[in-house]
Amino acid sequence: MELSYTVAVLIIPVFMFLFLGIVGVKLSKKTAGILGTVAMGITTVIAYTAALTYFFGTDQGQVIDGVRQQLTVLDLTWLEFTKNLVIKIGVLLDPISAMMLIVISTVSFMVHLYSLGYMDGERGFQRYYAFLSLFTFSMLGLVLATNIFQMYIFWELVGVSSYLLIGFYYTLPAAVSASKKAFIVTRFADLGFLIGILILSFYTDTFDFISLTSDPQAAISTAGGATFLGCSVMTWALTLIFMGGAGKSAMFPLHIWLPDAMEGPTPVSALIHAATMVVAGVYLVARLFPLYAVDATALDIITVVGAFTAFYAAAVACVQSDIKRVLAFSTISQIAFMITSLGVASPELHHGVGYMASMFHLFTHAMFKALLFLCAGAIIHAVHSNEMSAMGGLRKYMPICHIAFLIGCLAIAGIPPFAGFFSKDEILVAAYANSPLWGVWLSVVAGMTAFYMFRLYYKIFWWNNPDYGHHTPHEAPMTMTFPLIFLGLVSIVAGFIPFGEFVTWNHEEYVIHLDWSVAGTSIVIALIGIALATVMYRKENNIPEQLANRFRGLWTAAYHRFYMDELYQFITHKIIFARISKPIAWFDRRIIDGTMDLLANVTNSASFAVRRMQSGSVQTYVWFYLVGAVAVAAITIICLI
Amino acid sequence: MELTMMMYIIPAMIMFGCGVYGFITRRNMIAILISLELMLNAVDINFAVFNRFLFPGQMEGMFFSLFAIGLAAAETALAIAIVINVYRAVRNVDIRQLTKMKF
Amino acid sequence: MESLGSIIAYFIIAIAIIVFSVLAVTSGKILRAATYLLFVLFATAGIYFQIGYEFLGAVQIAVYAGGIMVLFVFSILLTHKPGANAPRLANHKRWLGLSAALLGAGVCLYSLLSYGSFMMQKMPDNFSIDIHSIGQALLSTDKFGYLLPFEAISILLLACIIGGVVIARKR
Numbered sequence: 001m002e003l004s005y006t007v008a009v010l011i012i013p014v015f016m017f018l019f020l021g022i023v024g025v026k027l028s029k030k031t032a033g034i035l036g037t038v039a040m041g042i043t044t045v046i047a048y049t050a051a052l053t054y055f056f057g058t059d060q061g062q063v064i065d066g067v068r069q070q071l072t073v074l075d076l077t078w079l080e081f082t083k084n085l086v087i088k089i090g091v092l093l094d095p096i097s098a099m100m101l102i103v104i105s106t107v108s109f110m111v112h113l114y115s116l117g118y119m120d121g122e123r124g125f126q127r128y129y130a131f132l133s134l135f136t137f138s139m140l141g142l143v144l145a146t147n148i149f150q151m152y153i154f155w156e157l158v159g160v161s162s163y164l165l166i167g168f169y170y171t172l173p174a175a176v177s178a179s180k181k182a183f184i185v186t187r188f189a190d191l192g193f194l195i196g197i198l199i200l201s202f203y204t205d206t207f208d209f210i211s212l213t214s215d216p217q218a219a220i221s222t223a224g225g226a227t228f229l230g231c232s233v234m235t236w237a238l239t240l241i242f243m244g245g246a247g248k249s250a251m252f253p254l255h256i257w258l259p260d261a262m263e264g265p266t267p268v269s270a271l272i273h274a275a276t277m278v279v280a281g282v283y284l285v286a287r288l289f290p291l292y293a294v295d296a297t298a299l300d301i302i303t304v305v306g307a308f309t310a311f312y313a314a315a316v317a318c319v320q321s322d323i324k325r326v327l328a329f330s331t332i333s334q335i336a337f338m339i340t341s342l343g344v345a346s347p348e349l350h351h352g353v354g355y356m357a358s359m360f361h362l363f364t365h366a367m368f369k370a371l372l373f374l375c376a377g378a379i380i381h382a383v384h385s386n387e388m389s390a391m392g393g394l395r396k397y398m399p400i401c402h403i404a405f406l407i408g409c410l411a412i413a414g415i416p417p418f419a420g421f422f423s424k425d426e427i428l429v430a431a432y433a434n435s436p437l438w439g440v441w442l443s444v445v446a447g448m449t450a451f452y453m454f455r456l457y458y459k460i461f462w463w464n465n466p467d468y469g470h471h472t473p474h475e476a477p478m479t480m481t482f483p484l485i486f487l488g489l490v491s492i493v494a495g496f497i498p499f500g501e502f503v504t505w506n507h508e509e510y511v512i513h514l515d516w517s518v519a520g521t522s523i524v525i526a527l528i529g530i531a532l533a534t535v536m537y538r539k540e541n542n543i544p545e546q547l548a549n550r551f552r553g554l555w556t557a558a559y560h561r562f563y564m565d566e567l568y569q570f571i572t573h574k575i576i577f578a579r580i581s582k583p584i585a586w587f588d589r590r591i592i593d594g595t596m597d598l599l600a601n602v603t604n605s606a607s608f609a610v611r612r613m614q615s616g617s618v619q620t621y622v623w624f625y626l627v628g629a630v631a632v633a634a635i636t637i638i639c640l641i
Numbered sequence: 642m643e644l645t646m647m648m649y650i651i652p653a654m655i656m657f658g659c660g661v662y663g664f665i666t667r668r669n670m671i672a673i674l675i676s677l678e679l680m681l682n683a684v685d686i687n688f689a690v691f692n693r694f695l696f697p698g699q700m701e702g703m704f705f706s707l708f709a710i711g712l713a714a715a716e717t718a719l720a721i722a723i724v725i726n727v728y729r730a731v732r733n734v735d736i737r738q739l740t741k742m743k744f
Numbered sequence: 745m746e747s748l749g750s751i752i753a754y755f756i757i758a759i760a761i762i763v764f765s766v767l768a769v770t771s772g773k774i775l776r777a778a779t780y781l782l783f784v785l786f787a788t789a790g791i792y793f794q795i796g797y798e799f800l801g802a803v804q805i806a807v808y809a810g811g812i813m814v815l816f817v818f819s820i821l822l823t824h825k826p827g828a829n830a831p832r833l834a835n836h837k838r839w840l841g842l843s844a845a846l847l848g849a850g851v852c853l854y855s856l857l858s859y860g861s862f863m864m865q866k867m868p869d870n871f872s873i874d875i876h877s878i879g880q881a882l883l884s885t886d887k888f889g890y891l892l893p894f895e896a897i898s899i900l901l902l903a904c905i906i907g908g909v910v911i912a913r914k915r
Contacts (some may be wrong), residue, residue, distance in 0.1 A: 619840075661848055678781060679781065690791075693795045697871045703800055717812045718908045721815050
């Protein structure tokens with residue numbers, strides 16, 4: 001197959017990971033960074049070539065009868081346990097994986113470039129680039145996986161690289177505990193994922209995506225109507241798989257790790273915790289969407305979880321004071337949009353527009369959210385603080401950053417012609433088509449999005465004009481501003497991509513036409529949100545404080561993220577640790593270890609008793625030898641005679 | 642009165658017992674060597690006597706004794722060399738000095 | 745029926761072996777112990793002569809009584825002050841030695857007695873072994889030839905000489 005060179009996008013980063021990881025410390029920081037960036041550039045070029053060939057080429061059999069084909073361009077057998085249980089490893093090109101190729105390589109390359117300036121002079125610079133390469137490798141492997149088992153392996157690998165990068169500043173206790181939290185929470189979710197995989201493949205006899213999704217009805221019926229606790233086995237499997245996705249994508253109630261993950265370097269937050277890894281859950285559901293499409297229960301669960309998370313995260317984002325936290329909650333909210341969009345995308349409604357909308361929003365969101373995070377990084381770089389109170393009036397000092405941030409905010413708020421408008425509009429169309437409840441719900445959340453994003457914008461760039469003293473903020477270096485400019489341009493134009501031609505749930509073409517009743521409403525709502533934010537935050541005043549005082553209880557609860565972390569603390573420490581783990585630990589220490597200790601002590605004291613025999617006196621040895629020989633002789637004689 | 646095989650074996654057995662006793666009780670290394678020679682000698686007698694009484698036409702037992710005598714000579718020479726070396730190191734030939742061997 | 749002379753000779757030899765063995769391991773003076781050992785060795789040679797192994801007896805006298813005893817006496821003279829007495833034995837050590845010796849002797853005696861009649865056989869007559877056949881056997885490579893052990897033991901002796909020199913050499 002011509003496209004089999006796609007595998008190079010996996011080989012180059014993994015090689016760079018090993019190279020920088022092993023000999024990186026021998027290189028100078030600059031060399032290591034430039035090497036990593038150049039390798040990422042090459043990977044990007046290959047990824048673009050492969051994706052564009054897939055979308056626009058005609059000679060590979062990509063499109064047959066108006067249906068885009070899924071191409072397995074590489075297929076190797078990795079483990080062969082039995083005839084049925086074969087684990088393969090390969091590269092699958094289809095519309096969503098090709099789209100993800102573009103997203104990941106673009107953002108990753110921009111982050112590599114940006115990090116040259118942002119991480120300049122940091123300790124462990126080489127290690128940082130090695131981990132970035134590892135992450136790029138794992139994420140690309142995840143999206144290109146041909147089967148669910150390969151996906152699971154890369155799924156864990158991205159978890160590991162996320163853990164390593166969150167804990168990059170491993171001397172800070174907050175970073176260490178954040179990385180542990182992220183790892184443990186996502187691992188816990190992955191437990192459900194693994195069980196789901198095992199149930200699914202037990203009933204369908206395959207791991208392969210193409211055979212799983214090509215005939216979902218047959219796959220469902222092989223379960224033979226087996227039920228468990230009132231739901232069919234397939235619903236359970238799909239829900240458990242979604243649980244894995246929810247953990248990675250920070251859906252309520254597994255979202256608690258993502259705000260803490262902001263302890264990592266800001267470019268890492270842009271790459272992993274905004275643009276790529278956290279959408280893995282969306283990608284997973286999209287990948288298995290034909291299966292979900294025939295299971296209404298699973299889809300309903302997804303919708304409810306997504307819609308609730310979107311609202312919850314948006315509410316929390318409105319009151320946070322740490323700019324990265326605001327962006328983190330906005331990420332959760334936006335991903336919840338995509339998840340909801342998948343949940344409401346029944347194929348019979350409006351040609352399953354929700355699926356396309358979800359992928360479209362994934363694409364645009366990756367671009368403008370990466371842009372926002374990189375801007376935040378530049379701001380933090382300039383004022384050396386994450387807190388809004390340390391900022392204000394920055395538009396004069398950092399013009400490029402200001403414009404880029406404004407573009408990002410307009411995009412996420414859904415103002416035409418920026419990218420977010422088009423994708424969010426499609427999501428709203430899908431939601432209204434499913435039920436007015438979800439439509440109204442999401443519109444409200446969209447309004448809140450506009451409000452908190454512009455609150456953030458005004459707090460950073462307008463509000464008051466604090467005295468920066470002799471340490472005046474200044475524009476970031478070129479390596480950092482170029483990614484901002486590039487991503488800003490992408491965020492402006494990405495909405496005009498005719499996305500429906502490329503990515504739809506059944507791979508047939510779908511023409512996007514704006515539904516102006518929905519679009520108009522969403523624009524009005526966004527404008528209301530922006531206007532509200534302008535009134536409250538443009539100039540320094542005490543309206544926010546008065547409002548906060550008026551709704552003190554609500555404000556405090558939202559500021560503390562509605563006490564979700566405290567609830568987790570309570571459940572884990574007071575209930576699981578104290579009531580379950582303690583007795584088990586006691587049993588382990590006293591009974592299991594006690595038995596072993598007893599054995600060891602008996603052996604020890606027996607050895608001490610026997611030790612005296614080893615006196616070094618030859619004569620004693622001879623005595624033992626003689627008595628032994630005589631005893632043997634005596635036994636022999638008694639037996640023989 | 643007849644001289645039976647038993648009558649030759651019994652003195653050899655007593656000699657061997659004396660050797661064992663001496664080997665275990667003596668502290669002087671040379672005395673231990675003497676006990677060792679007694680034991681060897683007792684065994685030589687056994688070989689020769691069994692050969693003579695049971696297989697008079699053959700010579701295996703006799704040759705075994707012969708070689709055992711040769712080995713005893715070699716062993717004694719080496720042991721005496723070691724004893725003298727030990728003596729040089731610790732100025733006596735007490736076997737208890739050699740308990741240091743266990744380290 | 746043996747001659748009275750040989751019976752008397754046997755008893756002299758047997759009593760000498762028993763008495764001098766006991767004395768050799770109980771005597772307090774080391775030089776005396778060596779002398780008693782010499783007597784035991786002579787008595788052993790006497791046994792060999794009596795049962796007709798003249799060559800073996802001669803070797804016993806030449807190697808043991810002649811060679812090894814000289815070594816013993818030399819080393820005793822080198823390492824001991826004349827007339828020094830061995831210290832008294834600790835009681836437990838005597839019991840240790842006595843128990844081992846008696847235990848071994850008891851087992852041997854039991855087995856000898858249980859073969860009672862077999863052990864009571866007489867010495868076969870018509871026995872002659874001449875030095876010529878011994879020499880032939882020692883240096884032949886046929887069946888019942890002993891050239892290989894002969895050579896092996898000569899190498900061993902050589903190694904032993906060298907080893908003795910190396911160990912005892914002054915550093």
